[in-house]
Amino acid sequence: MTATTLRTALVIGCGTAGTSVALALTGAGVDVALLDEDPQALAEAVALGAGTGWTPRRPPAGIVVIATPPSAVVDVLHQAQSRGLGHVYTDTAGTKEIICAEAELRGCDLKGYVPGHPLAGPDAPGRAAADAGRFTGRPWVLCPYETTPGWALETAAALIGLCGARRLDLEPHVHDRVAAELSHGPHLVAAALATRFARSSTALLGLADDALRDAVRPAGGDPWPWGDVLAHNAGPVADVLDRLAGQLTRAAAVLREGAGSAPLELAVLLEQGRQGQAALEEARELRTPRDARTGDRV
Template sequence: MTDPTGIGGPVLVIGSGLIGASVGLALRRAGVDVLLRDADPDNLAVAVDAGAGRIAGPGDLPALVVVAVPPSLAGQVLADASAEFVDATLTDTTSVKESVLADAIARGADPTRLVGGHPMAGREVSGAAGARTDLLDDRLWVLTPLAESGIEHVRQAHRLVSACGAYPVEMGAREHDAAVALVSHTPQVLASVLAGQLLASDPDRVRIAGQGLRDMTRIAGSNVGLWTDILSANAGQVAAVLDEVVAALSRTADALRSGDGREGVAGMLAAGVEGQLLIPGKHGAAPSAYREVTVMLADRPGELGRLFAVASEAEVSVEDVRIEHVLGRPSGLVALFVRPEAGEDLVWALTERGFDVRV
């Protein structure tokens, strides 16, 4: 039997939450025999029903073990798996690497078979019920081999990542933790703290909130237990970034109070403009690469479909779509993003077909 992934045996996924079950689904898609374990039988049943794999039996011998449990448990689970499957490659999916890997080794995991991992994917939901076959498609998946990691085990980890449709990126565990403290963990704290401020305020004040506040608090809805774990496991790195943010915010507050701090405020804002340009992703890096065509849709079923049908007939490829929401409902205002040279064709086609194209 051929094995296009090259993994050469079953993969055991321990932990059938959002990431574990999604890894199982992606590996099944790639034709891999996936074994599942979860301390919670209900979660396990949901993952099996979803097609993420089968329940591991006593005779099953995995070539690779993926530990997809919260950071506070991952060290022990990796150590146990190391003892149970003495030849298997061991990896995990937790979002903190240095403390988790050190904990695993301290508890007896074999460092020569251990390669840390962290797929850069997630959703605002958690649990096997939120799992998707495509969750990892085209995502970066950081791998943090140890100095002791055997080359064949590093290769197995790369095969796992590719089999799941993701792109492997190698970096050191400490470097990874510093990076996620900056780009993921600190943003989470800022979103949660900002959203928390709303609790103490007059509800009428929140009523006039716009898209800015919604964007800035979207991730505040994340799972409290999981994020307590993540932040605690990366405590030092996160606290260091928070210190810098606190210093910058305090400088801004002081500048505002001084009555003579326009330069300080302007400098803070200008650094933000410059910093934002460093972020990968179309909206962050090059918002002006596309022409935006805005259409006010009638509030009838199927209008959005009709809109796209006209674009399609006009042979205009829509690169992106945004629907704005105001007062808690879709505004009917749809922004289509197309290549600049196609903008006029689209405006013409839509106008001709009676759409309310806004200038």
């Protein structure tokens, strides 16, 4: 199947991610149906032009996109497959290893399911941030099973192409380690830092510069969707936090000791941070993740 032959889609979950997928597909000429257990969420997505409400009279969709929190994906997938709502199924959840394992244990049809994750931020209950261009130029990870047939992969690839994203295949555990390093761990760090200011005076906060606001910006995400994602990626996220906690604990000890070597020891950590910041900026210019230099850790 090619992008030109993906004619129908069903999007289950009308949060930011689901509505954005639906808007992109509708804009590409795909006939999109929408499902959500919240009637208001469904009505708002329809009003935005993301598609029409699903009815039992609709034939099976070419692809079903499950855009729910990670904890609901397998239940929704099993129910949708049992009802024959589509030919190929995928999801947008920000974790993959637990979902992939649970889908297999639940007895879902793995030949018709291609686990996925568009790397464009987590879903959210509202649709205020929904945008047809949300995924343009962004990586969209697929985590196929060893038994996934070519036709299912081609259908998922068609979805990605119509959304303007770039396909990247990863094993589920690799995806989760990457997500922990680049998104989940940093989000918790930003939240922890931001808690310092929750009850601070306006006079004090008015002295903050943009660098601090940029550092804590991820903490503005909706707590419930984020809590669900983090719990589904507990091990990799905990590993990231343990490493960061160790570095900060060592820095605090150096400062308390007040030794003459403190400036040098702190400079080592600061230099490593400078190199990391430079690497992130360099990566911004890469066309695809495959352009990057490979190292010995994710």
